[in-house]
Amino acid sequence: MTVADTDGVTITILGSGTSTGVPVVGCACPVCKSKEERNKRTRCSALLSWGGYNVLIDTSPDLRQQSLVNHIQQIDAVLYTHIHADHVHGIDDLRVFNIKGDGAVPVYGSPALIERLTSCFSYVFSWKNKGYCPRLQPIVLTEAITLFGRRLVPIALIHGSAQVFGYRVGDIAYLTDCIDLAPQSWAQLQGLRLLVIDGLRFRAHPTHFTVAQAIAVGQRLGAQRVVLTHLSHDVDYVIHSKQLPENVEFAYDGQTITIADRRV
Numbered sequence: 001m002t003v004a005d006t007d008g009v010t011i012t013i014l015g016s017g018t019s020t021g022v023p024v025v026g027c028a029c030p031v032c033k034s035k036e037e038r039n040k041r042t043r044c045s046a047l048l049s050w051g052g053y054n055v056l057i058d059t060s061p062d063l064r065q066q067s068l069v070n071h072i073q074q075i076d077a078v079l080y081t082h083i084h085a086d087h088v089h090g091i092d093d094l095r096v097f098n099i100k101g102d103g104a105v106p107v108y109g110s111p112a113l114i115e116r117l118t119s120c121f122s123y124v125f126s127w128k129n130k131g132y133c134p135r136l137q138p139i140v141l142t143e144a145i146t147l148f149g150r151r152l153v154p155i156a157l158i159h160g161s162a163q164v165f166g167y168r169v170g171d172i173a174y175l176t177d178c179i180d181l182a183p184q185s186w187a188q189l190q191g192l193r194l195l196v197i198d199g200l201r202f203r204a205h206p207t208h209f210t211v212a213q214a215i216a217v218g219q220r221l222g223a224q225r226v227v228l229t230h231l232s233h234d235v236d237y238v239i240h241s242k243q244l245p246e247n248v249e250f251a252y253d254g255q256t257i258t259i260a261d262r263r264v
Contacts, residue, residue: 008260009150009170010049011196014066016251017041018200018232019086021062031233038237038252042066043086044176044230046196048079048169053148055079057167057174063090070254077147078136080109081157081176082164083116091121094134104137110154112163114138141165155189156182160207171259172196173223176230179207181217192223193259196251199228201235211235215248227251 015021022041023032031039043060053076060066075097081087094105109117117138118125124134144153147169155166157178166175166185171193175181178198181189189195199214209217211228218226229251237250244250 008050008258009172010256010258011172011174011194012047012049012070013196013227013229013251013253013255014045014047014070015042015060015062016229016231016253016255017043018230019043019084020232022231022233024233027233029233031236034236036236036238038250040253041231042253045087045090046174046229047072048172048174050169051149053077055147055169057081058087058176059090059094060086061089063093066253067093067096075105078105078107079152079165079167080107080113080117081166082110082159082162083113083120084162084177087177088117088120091117091124091136092134094136095132098135104135106137106139108139108141108152110163110165111140111142113165114140153188155185157185158182168192170261177208179205179209179213186221189221189223192221194225194227194257195221195223196227196229198230199250200230201232203234211240211244215245218248223247225249225257227255227257 021043042062045060046057048055054074056075056078058081124136141154150169153168157164157166158180159177164177173189173192174196176198195218197214198209199211200208202211214228226248241250
């Protein structure tokens with residue numbers, strides 16, 4: 001994959017699956033046995049590209065595979081949503097991108113995430129005297145910033161006791177691992193042309209939106225297009241896509257969507 005040089009923002013769904021991935025190890029359900037490629041899901045992650053830059057959202061345990069399949073050769077920054085293993089534990093695979101760049105790759109996250117990340121992966125953040133390991137610069141996010149010429153807005157989400165961020169860039173928002181939005185987040189998500197949102201399964205879950213709940217959030221926000229991600233093996237892409245509203249779809253690994261900039 002080359003970085004986007006279009007006048008807009010491109011999002012690539014690197015992984016559309018929940019923490020187990022799909023197929024689930026040891027499972028013989030119809031979705032896990034399916035030959036449909038869109039039912040094969042690596043752990044949840046995405047890539048935002050604009051202006052010659054690539055910004056990774058989360059380092060899933062499948063980052064190496066995702067990078068090879070999507071031909072990613074450059075990572076300029078990483079946005080972390082939260083500290084859970086399925087969103088963080090591919091961090092060591094960032095080291096190959098340091099070879100192609102100069103200096104440390106900046107990684108952004110909430111105060112709680114940066115504290116845990118630098119503690120759990122201390123070797124990554126004390127790289128000056130180490131060997132072949134990632135070189136990362138931790139940066140705490142508490143408010144909107146400008147990143148590579150675009151406004152990046154961290155969006156507070158509710159996911160059990162974890163402090164979780166989604167992110168908005170332009171008219172695209174990416175919200176994974178959530179059961180609700182923080183009160184202030186609703187106003188920050190108005191006017192979306194694309195909403196990528198957690199829609200784990202059809203049955204209720206204590207910390208994730210169901211498919212119906214995610215659709216309802218998209219409708220409340222008035223998002224033009226809604227893509228459901230972090231999918232479990234309860235979701236059959238072909239069968240269940242027929243049951244979705246017209247502007248709603250399931251994500252799949254390798255899906256790429258470009259949202260052009262608005263013209264005044």
